[in-house]
Amino acid sequence: MKFAERLHAALINAGYEPRPSVLEREFNLRYWGKPLTLHAVRRWLRGEALPTEDKMLVLAQWLRIDPQTLRFGDEVPERIGREIDQLSALAHHERETLEAFLKLSQPRRRLVSEIILTFVQAEASQS
Incomplete structure (x- = not known):
């Protein structure tokens, strides 16, 4: 569900409506692999599925967001940074x-x- 929330926000921030038809059309224009179906992108927007890594990279490039942030959110890099600080101490x-x-x-x-x-x-x- 959190991925779906981040995807919605990224679409809006990039100036797109967070609708399956918009996501399907725009994604397939940029993706070099087999085109996605409306059902597949709808599952992303509902939080029922996550894109594979290659698709995540295309989404991130298109929406101008870090792929790691899109997949995991901001809390993961922050947590990793804290753990590195703890180890260095x-x-x-x-x-x-x-x-x-x-x-x-x-x-x-x-x-x-x-x-x-x-x-x-x-x-x-x-x-």
């Missing part, structure tokens, strides 16, 4: 520990994760 030994953790096999990672979560729960119950 780690002390050297903490980064080394994380790098070592990532070198472990999947079963050992799961075990270490469970141990850490147990410590976190114990810490929270003491507070």
Whole structure:
């Protein structure tokens, strides 16, 4: 549904009516692959389906919006930026520990994760 809302807003911002017939016509003028049906674009506008990556790129270029923003919204790049900031703020030994953790096999990672979560729960119950 959120993609459909972003698609509606992008169409309006680009000066188009957010109607299936408009989207079908304008999209097919720009898309080099098999033309889309009215039913397919209607599903996009209703939030019932997402376009494939190639179609998302055409939509983004046409509507002059970042494809990642069209698909995921603004919150994803912001969240990724916050996570990168958090990782860069780690002390050297903490980064080394994380790098070592990532070198472990999947079963050992799961075990270490469970141990850490147990410590976190114990810490929270003491507070």
